[in-house]
Amino acid sequence: MATRLPPVIAIDGPSASGKGTVAQGVARALGFHFLNSGALYRAVALAALTAALDLENESILSDIALKLNAKFDGNSVVLEGHDVTDAVRGEDVSVAASRIAGLPAVRRALLSRQRAFRQPPGLVADGRDMGTVVFPDAVLKIYLTASPETRAERRHKQLMEKGLGANMAALLQDIRERDQRDSARATAPLKKCADAVLIDTTGITADDAIAQVLALYKQAPRAP
Ligand code: CDP
Numbered sequence: 359m360a361t362r363l364p365p366v367i368a369i370d371g372p373s374a375s376g377k378g379t380v381a382q383g384v385a386r387a388l389g390f391h392f393l394n395s396g397a398l399y400r401a402v403a404l405a406a407l408t409a410a411l412d413l414e415n416e417s418i419l420s421d422i423a424l425k426l427n428a429k430f431d432g433n434s435v436v437l438e439g440h441d442v443t444d445a446v447r448g449e450d451v452s453v454a455a456s457r458i459a460g461l462p463a464v465r466r467a468l469l470s471r472q473r474a475f476r477q478p479p480g481l482v483a484d485g486r487d488m489g490t491v492v493f494p495d496a497v498l499k500i501y502l503t504a505s506p507e508t509r510a511e512r513r514h515k516q517l518m519e520k521g522l523g524a525n526m527a528a529l530l531q532d533i534r535e536r537d538q539r540d541s542a543r544a545t546a547p548l549k550k551c552a553d554a555v556l557i558d559t560t561g562i563t564a565d566d567a568i569a570q571v572l573a574l575y576k577q578a579p580r581a582p
Pocket of ligand 1: 375486563
């Protein structure tokens, strides 16, 4: 008898669309595991920046991705024994993560690490290619988005809450540039797959979006 793999809810979408908050809320409500796949790309980027590596050297960077000594728990990231949860959220790391995420060998190197998060009773995975590449058999695929202005405002609020300075115009520009890079890359570009449900969070709260995803999950067809 074939072993059935634990169910996956894939939540993809652009930067600051609320994916992380929604994915974690859904995971909490269902008692599922949570994968913040962006944190993996960020950890590789931080390791590369710390070692002053060339961000275009695909073979060195994929080697780092394979051997990375990192632990992920919710949003917390521990790299080589150091808590780098805040460091990986820095804007320099965001830009570097988006650049290295365009390298096919880096993406391949992170595949099995991401799939290892699929444990009973289930997984909510947040990223750009969860439904398209990493978990194409996800029982529910969501594409979460919001207007660039709303996303820049959310990022601004997050940074202010952490006591970090932020400039709205610069954040908006960064969001637009990252959208462009994430959508235009040849490997695993950010896109809504045909079987994903679109949720636009521009005018709704995170709790509303969580409730919508939970309702969709309840109705999602399951294997017999
Ligand atoms: O928090 P934010 O949505 O801004 O970004 P993130 O999810 O932490 O991801 C950081 C970067 O990693 C993104 O800009 C993407 O380029 C890349 N990424 C990716 O390519 N594929 C994923 N599954 C997750 C992130």
